[in-house]
Amino acid sequence: MPYLHEEIVQLIQKSIKQSIKQLKLADMPVRVEHPKMAEHGDLAVNTAFILAKRMGTNPIKLAEKIVGELKKNDLINQYFDSIAVAPPGFINFRIKTEKLLNEVEQVIKLKEAYGAEKSTKKVLIDYSSPNIAKRFSVGHLRSTLIGQALANFYQFLGWRVVADNHLGDWGTQFGVIIAAVEKYKLDVSQLTILDLEKIYVQYNKLIEKNPKLKETARAAFARLEKGEAKAKKIWSEAVRLSLKEFDGLYQKLEVMQFSPIFSPEVQKYNPIKYVTYGESFYEKIMIQVIKEAKQKGVAKLDAGALIIRFDDKMPPAMLLKSNGTTTYLTRDLATIWFRENTAELKSDLYIYEVGAEQSLHFRQLFKTVEMLGWCQKSKLVHVAHGMIRLPEGKMSTRKGRTVNVETFVDKIINRSRNLITNPEITEAEKEKLSRVVGIGALKYNELKRGPAVNYVFDWEEALNLEGNSGPYLQYTFARCQSVLNKAKPVSLESLTAGQITLSREELGILRLIYQFNKVLRSGAFQYAPNTLVGFLFELAQRYNTFYNNQPILKSEAQQRKIRLALTSATAEMIKIGLGLLGIRAPNRM
């Protein structure tokens, strides 16, 4: 049973096609769109215009003919109370208010399951993926939040979701760490992640002065790859203490292991499966991958290194360095091989939520997979997020120009705490609430932008808790709850407008609610959680306008029922939407 939006789009497409067939016109795809202005109706179609153009006839007259046919269709008349022709040849449809009210009832009835779907498809999302021995950066934060939102979206749409935290726990960087630990004779188990980062930076500075040390680092990584015990011990300690820190952050942010609280039916249907293999895991598989690449003639030896060349303008990629060690590409190839050959990971779609600076790498990787004939390139998607900069310029650990994620989280929670003025809220509740609000604000602030944009990190903007922000939506939700609580139990079933003419504000809300599922789908399939954020913000805005202009509790009985239903549906939708974004909706604030 599709949701109203989908149902209507299909109905329009089918009946327009029928009409043009009746009129003996050429068949063509029908695109249904939403006019920007409410006066133009809820949905519009420009098929008549295009057909008339092709035939060289008058578009308005043709549109009127088609509308004439449409109006012979009973089902169409059931759904729309006006179908109008507008220049230069649009056909505009206005959905019956009763139908929109039915959908509001659906929201209230289905609760957290409204908008959810079932599917047999599978997706694996590779996100967060921080580097061991380095602090968690805002870039990884971005990947984590966007990736988690996408995972939630797909889960809600019924897909089986695997969330893979592809830890950066392998590579020459560990050669540097090992070489540095050995040089300074440090006890790794006593170090913090910050210490590891410091010695990494320090050693790299030494390399600049003395390039020979680079060889020492490379050799150290080679030892690690061969499984030398001493090197492996340093490495595993670094991994252990890094993971401890990351887990702390994940828990605080309720990501990587946190799924929104959906109704049991949805939740048990397909829980997100979280895995953390990490790059090092693929070490064992790499040999066969290299072998296969050689055998298939995809990779060739060049100046001692194993190189893959591409036909087009893309620069070549390296599979094996001249000293025999592997590269990022080798591991990523092995990763895909493993995923494709492991039942619980094999998916219809693989999403990589990784920074845009790695775009070339992924293009090379996907092309190589295609050349090896493993799977279709179209199954592999790189959702490239833009770079986050500071007003002073690019972030740089060396120059001390970074945003510390922990500090960021603490600051925003503090600011939220200071804003709580509601006297009904106890001290203990205040503590919990400031976390929910602060973290919600942080997530929202990231997810409201399209993943691709580069943006400038501005503390004022990032810590803003007003306007287009997480707390705005949470506040609207709490406000709805407050109204509903004061309404006492009231039945919101069998809604009907009857003699009542709904206000512009009320209609505005109705005309948004039925589009929820569509927005969610496009957010998922276009890898853009920000589309849902924009939708929720608009819904909240419309609700707040309505709330400020029309009394709810004090209105006349039938009207009161409709207004309460709108309040209830709005609240439900905000809760579901925020949940999908990984943001909680407190009942009061």
Place this chain on the structure above:
RNA sequence: GCUCCCGUAGCUCAGCCGGAUAGAGCGACUCCCUUCUAAGGAGUAGGCCGCAGGUUCAAGUCCUGCCGGGAGCGCCA
């Protein structure tokens, strides 16, 4: 030099597969709590959608060139 991404209001960003009068938030200025949560609402000011061509009935959206910003380009990941 080559490749990719970006350029929309003072700032930060939306703008779906081309569609009807380009939208928000922040900041500025005015108002609105004896109605349900003012983290809210109403309003004013603010635009050559980087520039120039092209395609189209229709271009912020598609194509080409240029300018400006960012990222990447075999031994980093």
